[in-house]
Amino acid sequence: MSLFNVFDISGTAMSAQSVRLNTTASNLSNANSVSSSIDQTYRARHPVFAAEMNRATANMDDKASVGVKVLGVVESDKPLTVEYNPNHPMADKDGYIYKPNVNVMEEMANMISASRSYQTNIQIADSAKKMLSRTLRLGQ
Template identity: 70%
Template sequence: MSLFNVMEISSTGMRAESVRLNTTASNIANANSVSSSYEQTYKARHPVFAAELQRATDNQMAGAGVKVLGIVESQKPLQIEYAPGNPMADENGYIYKPNVNIVEEMADMMSASKAYETNIQVADTTKRIFRRVLQLGQGQ
């Protein structure tokens, strides 16, 4: 595996974690929204990742990365609250709130942030190795 592959792997990790951070931010932003119907209520979203292997011509693993397969809506039940005085209440007096758990979302955001930071550190270390190899080639 070459150092170029390491940079590519690191960049796919950063892209994946960026999607995760954006999705989590969207969930947090919509956590307190209210709707008058089940269908219109925001549902928490989560990205789905998969390992993506790249094969060399001699069947050796040339590199691996992260691929975002998509974003799925959570299947957790929505919060239904009886609030007949709320202007968003349906004809029975109920409002619908998203199935977003702020504590879980904050933990996910911290995890994604740390993973993003780790990928940056890998890329920086690889860049330093490139520089050192070039210096060795120049006789320094």
């Protein structure tokens, strides 16, 4: 694997972690929202990642790099929080309000993990850049 492939790998990883940070921010911003029906209630979202193995196995002779691919963003199937609060303006006819299934502590841990992963990939790309630069200076 050449050092140029390192840029592809770290670039796809940074892109994936950016999606993860955006979905985490969306979850945190909607954590305290309230609705009057189950259908309208925000549900936590999580990105699904996969290694780009198809591209790597198709180009085995080229020693292709294996990056990260975002397959999509899925909604959590954890149950929503139902609260009896008949005085709330958003309460349904039975007096219930519905809150998202967002776990704020879990989302904060996801945010820290994604942020550190992003920083690590930046450091990897920077190290590869320095190694390429030093390799080019060897011929001088």
